Amino acid sequence: MTTVEYTETQRLQLPATRRWVIKIGSALLTNDGRGLDQQVIAHWVEEVVALRRLGIEVVLVSSGSVAEGMARLGWKQRPRAMHDLQAAAAVGQMGLVQTWEHSFQAHGVHTAQVLVTHDDLSDRKRYLNARNTLLALISHGVVPVVNENDTVVTDEIRFGDNDTLGALVTNLVEADLLVILTDQDGMYDADPRSNPGARLITRARASDPALVAMAGGSGGHLGRGGMATKLRAAQLAARSGAHSVIVGGRLPSVLSRLQQGESVGTLLAPDESPMAARKQWLAGHLQMRGVLTLDAGAARALKEKGVSLLPVGVQEVTGNFSRGEMVACVDPDNQRVACGLVNYSAEEARLIKGLSSSQIASQLGYVEEQELIHRDNMVVF
Numbered sequence: 001m002t003t004v005e006y007t008e009t010q011r012l013q014l015p016a017t018r019r020w021v022i023k024i025g026s027a028l029l030t031n032d033g034r035g036l037d038q039q040v041i042a043h044w045v046e047e048v049v050a051l052r053r054l055g056i057e058v059v060l061v062s063s064g065s066v067a068e069g070m071a072r073l074g075w076k077q078r079p080r081a082m083h084d085l086q087a088a089a090a091v092g093q094m095g096l097v098q099t100w101e102h103s104f105q106a107h108g109v110h111t112a113q114v115l116v117t118h119d120d121l122s123d124r125k126r127y128l129n130a131r132n133t134l135l136a137l138i139s140h141g142v143v144p145v146v147n148e149n150d151t152v153v154t155d156e157i158r159f160g161d162n163d164t165l166g167a168l169v170t171n172l173v174e175a176d177l178l179v180i181l182t183d184q185d186g187m188y189d190a191d192p193r194s195n196p197g198a199r200l201i202t203r204a205r206a207s208d209p210a211l212v213a214m215a216g217g218s219g220g221h222l223g224r225g226g227m228a229t230k231l232r233a234a235q236l237a238a239r240s241g242a243h244s245v246i247v248g249g250r251l252p253s254v255l256s257r258l259q260q261g262e263s264v265g266t267l268l269a270p271d272e273s274p275m276a277a278r279k280q281w282l283a284g285h286l287q288m289r290g291v292l293t294l295d296a297g298a299a300r301a302l303k304e305k306g307v308s309l310l311p312v313g314v315q316e317v318t319g320n321f322s323r324g325e326m327v328a329c330v331d332p333d334n335q336r337v338a339c340g341l342v343n344y345s346a347e348e349a350r351l352i353k354g355l356s357s358s359q360i361a362s363q364l365g366y367v368e369e370q371e372l373i374h375r376d377n378m379v380v381f
Helices: 038-053 065-073 082-105 118-122 124-139 162-172 210-215 227-238 254-259 274-285 296-305 346-352 357-364
Strands: 019-024 057-062 111-116 143-148 177-182 203-205 243-248 266-269 288-294 314-319 326-330 336-341 378-380
Touching (some): 038 057, 038 254, 057 082, 057 124, 065 082, 082 111, 124 143, 124 162, 143 162, 162 177, 162 227, 177 254, 210 227, 296 326, 296 378, 346 357
Parallel strands (some): 019 057, 203 266
Antiparallel strands (some): 326 336
């Protein structure tokens, strides 16, 4: 059943939000390729500062390094060769960071540049490091400005677009809302540039299959993402329970209007609560690094009671994994019953398997956690 709504309402009905990830595209930042639009960036900074005064934490995902580099180098066409793209990114990143820093400093707000690659978020240890760094910056009142590390990334490991990066950052910091600022007013049921009868979708479920056909093709010559990538980003963010808004970045005071609940753009809602969605994401998007074979009682307790996995219920440890990586849990018949993020390395797990939690300290000399896998970090099948 479709959940798409077209009717304009007075209120957007945003959920209660305390942390936003705001993604701004290249066309908006560079005024369609004519260099960085410092006046517009300064206005967005004013809006972000206003959000912060209301208690909303903000992480920015900023496109524009390649486009700014092209402008500085006098290139009219986006280069295709990887080394030219990386060169443009290296040149443009200087101006991009300076502009954000200068604009925020005018309000007494510190910023931090955070450059990431896909490997940083697919490797669990680096994922946790990135998460801890971002959360530390937020706790110190700093506005992180995140971008893909275009100067070293390759086609094989790139995110593909900053919409996807924005969604992954939303998951990473457990944000409540992903705001994707674009050069259209929102998502339409057809391309408004070629179809004057296209209708703005005001609200829908991110998972609604009807949206895929409506999303259309790619974007402009500066960016890599079109509406289809923005929809996929909203679907990815929904897996951690976050709402997304796709909205026009050229609308006056757009962030303030969103915060006030005005019906602008397209609100895409998740299907599940954050915890259920996070577990779904854990189950489907992290590579298994090892296997824990459980005794029958432990396997039954996981399936029937939803408890944490204690070392006493583990009979065998297979694989070479580190703390925080994903492992599978199987019963004595080798049937998978669960998977989760383990609190101990494989070497440590082999030393404490079959022991009660009270014996961990005497065996290892320290205690990280009482559980081998906490139930909040586990998915039971």
